[in-house]
Amino acid sequence: MLCCINEISSQTPQQDLSKGNYLLMQKPFQIEAWSYPNFLVNGVLEDRFNPGYYAASNFSSFGVTHSSSELEDYPLEVQHMPWSRIEEVHHGLSAFELTKINTLFRLQFEDDNLTPTDTTLVKYANLWFTYKRSNHTFDNTILSVDLPFHGYGSVYANQQTNMLSLLKPDIILFNRYPWEKSDLYNQVQLLYGWYGMLIYYRNIAIKGIDGTGSTPIPFGAYTQTWFANQTTPPSYSQIRLNHFGSLAFGAKVLSAFVYNDYPGDITNTIKSFLFKNELPTPQFYQQAEINKQITNLGPALLRLQTSDIRFVPRKSTSTFPGGTDIATLKWVEIDKPRPDTYLTDIKATRTGFPDIENGDVLVGYFKPIHKSLDGTNTTNENYFMIVNALYGNDSVSTFQNVRLNFNFGELSSINSLQRINRLTGNTEVVPLVKVNMAGNIYYYDLLLNGGECDLFKYNDGVPFVGFPGLTSLKEANMPDKEVLLYPNPANDILHIKLSENNNRLMLYDVIGNKVYDLHVPADYQLDMSDFKTGIYFLRVENAIGILNGKVMKK
Secondary structure, three states: OOOOHHHOOOOOHHHHOOHHHHHHHOOOOEEEEEEOOEEEEOOEEEEOOOHHHHHHOOOOOEEEOOOOOOHHHOOHHHOOOOEEEEEEOOEOOOHHHHOOHHHEEEEEEOOOOOOOOOHHHHHHHHHHHHHHHHOHHHOOOEEEEEOOOOOOOHHHHHHHHHHHHHHOOOEEEEEOOOOOOOOOOOHHHHHHHHHHHHHHHHHHHHHOOOOOOOOOOOEEEEEEOEOOOOOOOOOHHHHHHHHHHHHHOOOOEEEEEOOOOOOOOOOOOOOEOOEEOOEEOHHHHHHHHHHHHHHHHHHHHOOEEEEEEEEEOOOOOOOOOOOOOHHHHEOOOOOOOOOOOOEEEEEEEEOOOOOOOOOOEEEEEEEEOOHHHOOOOOOOOOEEEEEEOOOOOOOOOOOEEEEEEEEOOOOOOOOEEEEEOOOOOOEEEEEOEEOOOOOOEEEEEEEEOOOOEEEEEEOOOOOOOOOOOOOOHHHHOOOHHHEEEEOOOEOOEEEEEEOOOOEEEEEEOOOOOEEEEEEEOOEEEEEOOOOOOEEEEEEEEOOOOEEEEEEEEO
16 A cells, blocks of 8 residues: 555655655656667677767666676766666676766666575575665665566565565566567557556555555666567657656656667677667657656656556457456546546547547556655645557557546636646646636646657646746746636637737647747737637747637637
């Protein structure tokens, strides 16, 4: 059971939180890439690791692979970066690496081969973790283990819990790749199996190293940047879903496997799709953009604890391999009420394809990981992430309009959301559309491309966690009383009344194209007769602040 964070004592986060969660908050969101200092060129190993490309990739740290390389094998330009290392029983840290402990972000025991039934390896692991914890050299290094899947059921879960109670890792990771080729299962089955793994490891992390849930530990996920026995790389929507989908389940470290080709792999089965003939591929630049967006979301995500995960399934049903049934995450679950009563319903519609099946939607819920990160006079602020889990090849649109329906009841004054703009890292106010004047029911149409996400909270006057320098967004943005729009929806003329005489008015269509940009007076009539029917996003900038709204053309 998740600990009740609103009852945490007045102690500091460092005293209350697990070491892993505390150390993660001190850094940017860590997106690792397991890399090799050498490239295979015509069957010969050559030093071809390009530090310029690595800087352009927006990975925040890099992994030094086990057995085949050490930190000193990499160019000097990257040796100062945060780094991670797999330390095997027979291959410890080098003398040079010990001089770079201050930048060692994560140290992992062995590869994905530690199971509770391997008593010899568990014994070695216990000695390893005990020594590392007693050696203050590693106080600021996250000690981790990559847990292979051991099996579903209470027997396996108890064995896993007992092993973690013995070892006490700071974080657990797992590797399972959603776009790996399989002769046994279709793509939907593989994807849902991956969701099952995320559920499995999320639940282990929530229980913590003692299994009680009093002190959750973070978990991380390996992400797929290799072909995984495929002949073509995943599409952009698939790559996004692999990353943003992991975040919705609460992953706090993402570890890309692999950055470049495995140097000793003659058969070329471990091959990165980020490079071809030593040059970056289109997927390299897609990955770089994803990394940038995750970094922008990072200050909030690292200070949040996953509290629930829900799933709005596609219209059709597909079977998938055993394990945690995805249906147990369904949107309406009688035995497990959602932590948020305001968001009542979610509907997804494929834009431009009204007769084609809609895709899945993931809804991840979060709460501040510590009371000191919550708002003044508030407890357990609700945050939620919406992920468009529709995917497809790059020639087919995977945009979905995700309608979020809200009912704030009779007492609440909430009429908007706060969101972190993942493109800029800035917080912004998202106005909601009121359904009728009598009630307190609203909706918001969220347009997301396949695999994309947005992270929200309710605009109740409490700043977004991770952005302590901001005042209340009600103060930092233009209040609703500063603008009047009518009629909305509009047939031809939209009347705009503002409190300031000098305003910049901008309109964007649903795919982000700016369709109007003009300086207007306080009382302005916008002729929308030539506009296409649909939704437009409005932005007003003046001396008071910024207003973001939405208008509809009939």
